Amino acid sequence: MSRVDWLSHLLQMITITGQLEVRCTYGAPWRVAWPESAAHEVPYHVVLKGRAIIEDPKTELASELVGGDIVLLPHGSAHVLHDGSGDRPAPTHNRRSSAGWTFSRNDGLSEDLDMLCGRFFIGPPHDRLIRNYLPTNLVVRAMDRNGEERIESASSGLAILVELMRIESGSDKLGGHAILNALSSALFALALRAASESEQAPPGLLALAGDSRLAPAISAMFADPAQPWNLPELADLCNMSRATFMRHFQDKLGISAVELLTNIRMSLAANELKKPAMTTEAVAESVGYRSISSFSRVFTEWMGMTPGKWRRLARESR
Numbered sequence: 001m002s003r004v005d006w007l008s009h010l011l012q013m014i015t016i017t018g019q020l021e022v023r024c025t026y027g028a029p030w031r032v033a034w035p036e037s038a039a040h041e042v043p044y045h046v047v048l049k050g051r052a053i054i055e056d057p058k059t060e061l062a063s064e065l066v067g068g069d070i071v072l073l074p075h076g077s078a079h080v081l082h083d084g085s086g087d088r089p090a091p092t093h094n095r096r097s098s099a100g101w102t103f104s105r106n107d108g109l110s111e112d113l114d115m116l117c118g119r120f121f122i123g124p125p126h127d128r129l130i131r132n133y134l135p136t137n138l139v140v141r142a143m144d145r146n147g148e149e150r151i152e153s154a155s156s157g158l159a160i161l162v163e164l165m166r167i168e169s170g171s172d173k174l175g176g177h178a179i180l181n182a183l184s185s186a187l188f189a190l191a192l193r194a195a196s197e198s199e200q201a202p203p204g205l206l207a208l209a210g211d212s213r214l215a216p217a218i219s220a221m222f223a224d225p226a227q228p229w230n231l232p233e234l235a236d237l238c239n240m241s242r243a244t245f246m247r248h249f250q251d252k253l254g255i256s257a258v259e260l261l262t263n264i265r266m267s268l269a270a271n272e273l274k275k276p277a278m279t280t281e282a283v284a285e286s287v288g289y290r291s292i293s294s295f296s297r298v299f300t301e302w303m304g305m306t307p308g309k310w311r312r313l314a315r316e317s318r
Helices: 006-013 127-133 154-169 176-197 205-209 215-223 231-237 242-253 257-272 280-286 292-303 307-317
Strands: 016-028 031-034 041-049 051-055 062-066 069-072 079-082 092-096 102-106 110-122 138-141
Touching (some): 006 176, 006 215, 006 257, 016 154, 016 176, 041 176, 051 110, 069 176, 110 176, 127 257, 154 176, 176 205, 257 280, 257 292, 280 292, 280 307
Antiparallel strands (some): 041 110, 051 062, 051 079, 092 102
């Protein structure tokens, strides 16, 4: 089976927009606290220059970020960014740009930090795909530790994108708001690509997609979710026995292939139910269900509401 661009299928399935909120230029000592985000929000930080410590106040786990590091927090966890000194932070001075983001600087004198902070917004109900299948913190690099781009890799594309974001956020030119938000959306896709290509892909969907043995199965499910796939067929695509396939899949993703297929189907169904011309019967068939009662039961379990109620709520919100 030919290789399928699973990431494009995923990003076409879910609606993601990005927004730059703050550009921080700080000297030590500095500290910024971010509260827990709403279910449909994913904070991100791009370290353009300098270093930062990102810390989870609940677990007290901390890690260092340096220039070129990009961190996404798919679970929207509360977190603190600081210089690591433990000293009382210097006062900050904020200025709002005409395009809507904030320039924030402080009176610190050493270890200059330049950092972009924003968030991605994921249209419901697809935020659960992101939270269930991505790690709490996802860190990727736009360049190596010597500050050089890695040519012919996802990271080289990230480096170019980050440089554009740096330039746009440093000016107050016409169209800056729209351009930066579009670049933020592209940042999400490039970060996922870079993470999946990493030799140490994080647990979850990215590690699963990067596993050459299991890639045929995930490609098949994303490419043709309406197909009545069963475990023996998916295992055959991967040249594995049924038991070996089930064990490897569960180890990588934490759920079964059948559960992933159901999540893909229900995500697509949620999109199709928003279309006035699509009947519930047509939606059920489009995602592989010949019985509308079976489809309605699974959708209700997955969404916590019937297809009809979801359709009504989607129309009202629009």
